[in-house]
Amino acid sequence: MPDPKLVRPWHGIPREQIVWHPTVDDDACIGCGTCVTGCGRLVYRFDFERKKAVIADPLNCLVGCTTCANTCPTHAISFPPLETIAELLERPEVHHAVEDELLMRKDQVAWQEALPHPDRLVRLVVTRKEPIGEKNLLVTLEPYGEEDCMCQFIPGQYLEIWVPGTPWMSRAYSIGSAPREDGRIELHLRRIEGGRFTTWAFAQLKVGDVLTVRGPLGHFVVRSSLDKPLLFVARGTGFAPIKAMIEQQLELTPARDLLLFWGVTDTSDFYELDLLSGWAKSDPNFRCVLTARTVSAGFVVPQGLEFRKGTCYDALEASRFEISKRDVYVAGPRKTVEATLRVLRAKGVPHEQILIDSYGN
Ligand code: SF4
Ligand code: SF4
Known part of the structure; x- marks a missing residue:
C-alpha cells in the first residue's frame, strides 16, 4: 500500500501524475537485498521464492532519487531518463516550490548559518541599471569598499547574488565582462515571468544599492590551448x-x-x-x-x-x-x-x- 505520508505532491505536482520509480531487471538481479533493506520508503519487497527484489509501492519512491540504482552491485535497477525531472522543473508551479517550501519552514531553518562564511562574501554597489528591450536588464556593479575586490576572476565565471535583507533569496548570474582594474563588472539579467529575483531587480533594484555577492564561482572558462580556433x-x-x-x-x-x-x-x-x-x-x-x-x-x-x-x-x-x-x-x-x-x-x-x-x- 502506498504510504500517504510519502505519497505527497512533489513541488506542487500530485505524486500520481509523475512517473518515477525503479524497475528491476530480473535477469540481472542476484537477490542480494541491498535495495530492499536500503530504501527507507518501503518501495521494495523481497520475493523469497525467486530470490528477487520486487517493486511493491512505486509511488513511495522519492522523485529524483536514484540511491538504490547506485548501490545495486549488478546494475539491475533502472529509472526513467533524467529529462523526466528536467521537464517537470520547467512547469510554472514547480518554479518557486523549493523556495516556498523552505520559507514555510523558515523558523526551523537557520538562514544566517546557511549563508557562506562572511570572508567569502563581497559587497558591490549598483552604478548603472539599463533595461534592454522588455526582457533584459544590464546592471553594472562596482566594489563597495577597498576590501570588496572583484578584479580577479576568470571570464565565464558567475556570482551568487542576494536580494538585500533577504538571506533566503539568491540567484546565480554570469559575469558579462572581463576583469577590469577598477573592479567594475557587468551582469545581464533575463526577466523570468513571475520570477522573484528578476521581478525585484526590474522593479526595485536601483543605482546606489549595495548587493552582497559570493564568488567568483564556476568552471565554465576558456581552457583551450593558445593555437586552437x-x-x-x-x-x-x-x-x-x-x-x-x-x-x-x-x-x-x-x-x-x-x-x-x-x-x-x-x-x-x-x-x-x-x-x-x-x-x-x-x-x-x-x-x-x-x-x-x-x-x-x-x-x-x-x-x-x-x-x-x-x-x-x-x-x-x-x-x-x-x-x-x-x-x-x-x-x-x-x-x-x-x-x-x-x-x-x-x-x-x-x-x-x-x-x-x-x-x-
Ligand atoms: S540491489 Fe540489485 S541485485 Fe540486489 S536485490 Fe536489489 S536489484 Fe537485486
Ligand atoms: S530511488 Fe530512493 S526512494 Fe526510490 S526506491 Fe530507490 S532508494 Fe527508494
Missing part, C-alpha cells in the same frame, strides 16, 4: 559569459580565430551590438552570426556582422564555417544546448572539445 554559441543572456570570454580572448590572443553564433527570440532582444560590430571591424579574426526567430521593424544588421533568421543552432548547421577543429563553448537554456550538441555531433566535433554552461528552460 574557438566557436562560441550563446542563446539570450547566455551571451553574458561568452561576451566576457571573447573580451578576454581579443585582448590576450588577438590572432586566435573566434567565431560567435548568438541567438535571441526577436531582434529587439539583442544588446551590445555596437560593441560586437566594433570588435568585428577592428579584429579580422572575430566573426559573428546573429540569429533571431522574428525581426522587429527597423532592425538593421550592424556593420561587420551577419544575420540569419531562425535559431543559432539552425544557422550553425547551415553555416559554411569549418567547425570540427574548434573548441566550442555553449551557453544558454537546456533545449538550445541540446539542439546545439546535436549539430556539433553531426559536424564531427568531438565531445571533449565542447564545454557547456546550461540553465533550466
Whole structure:
C-alpha cells in the first residue's frame, strides 16, 4: 500500500501524475537485498521464492532519487531518463516550490548559518541599471569598499547574488565582462515571468544599492590551448559569459580565430551590438552570426556582422564555417544546448572539445 505520508505532491505536482520509480531487471538481479533493506520508503519487497527484489509501492519512491540504482552491485535497477525531472522543473508551479517550501519552514531553518562564511562574501554597489528591450536588464556593479575586490576572476565565471535583507533569496548570474582594474563588472539579467529575483531587480533594484555577492564561482572558462580556433554559441543572456570570454580572448590572443553564433527570440532582444560590430571591424579574426526567430521593424544588421533568421543552432548547421577543429563553448537554456550538441555531433566535433554552461528552460 502506498504510504500517504510519502505519497505527497512533489513541488506542487500530485505524486500520481509523475512517473518515477525503479524497475528491476530480473535477469540481472542476484537477490542480494541491498535495495530492499536500503530504501527507507518501503518501495521494495523481497520475493523469497525467486530470490528477487520486487517493486511493491512505486509511488513511495522519492522523485529524483536514484540511491538504490547506485548501490545495486549488478546494475539491475533502472529509472526513467533524467529529462523526466528536467521537464517537470520547467512547469510554472514547480518554479518557486523549493523556495516556498523552505520559507514555510523558515523558523526551523537557520538562514544566517546557511549563508557562506562572511570572508567569502563581497559587497558591490549598483552604478548603472539599463533595461534592454522588455526582457533584459544590464546592471553594472562596482566594489563597495577597498576590501570588496572583484578584479580577479576568470571570464565565464558567475556570482551568487542576494536580494538585500533577504538571506533566503539568491540567484546565480554570469559575469558579462572581463576583469577590469577598477573592479567594475557587468551582469545581464533575463526577466523570468513571475520570477522573484528578476521581478525585484526590474522593479526595485536601483543605482546606489549595495548587493552582497559570493564568488567568483564556476568552471565554465576558456581552457583551450593558445593555437586552437574557438566557436562560441550563446542563446539570450547566455551571451553574458561568452561576451566576457571573447573580451578576454581579443585582448590576450588577438590572432586566435573566434567565431560567435548568438541567438535571441526577436531582434529587439539583442544588446551590445555596437560593441560586437566594433570588435568585428577592428579584429579580422572575430566573426559573428546573429540569429533571431522574428525581426522587429527597423532592425538593421550592424556593420561587420551577419544575420540569419531562425535559431543559432539552425544557422550553425547551415553555416559554411569549418567547425570540427574548434573548441566550442555553449551557453544558454537546456533545449538550445541540446539542439546545439546535436549539430556539433553531426559536424564531427568531438565531445571533449565542447564545454557547456546550461540553465533550466
Ligand atoms: S540491489 Fe540489485 S541485485 Fe540486489 S536485490 Fe536489489 S536489484 Fe537485486
Ligand atoms: S530511488 Fe530512493 S526512494 Fe526510490 S526506491 Fe530507490 S532508494 Fe527508494
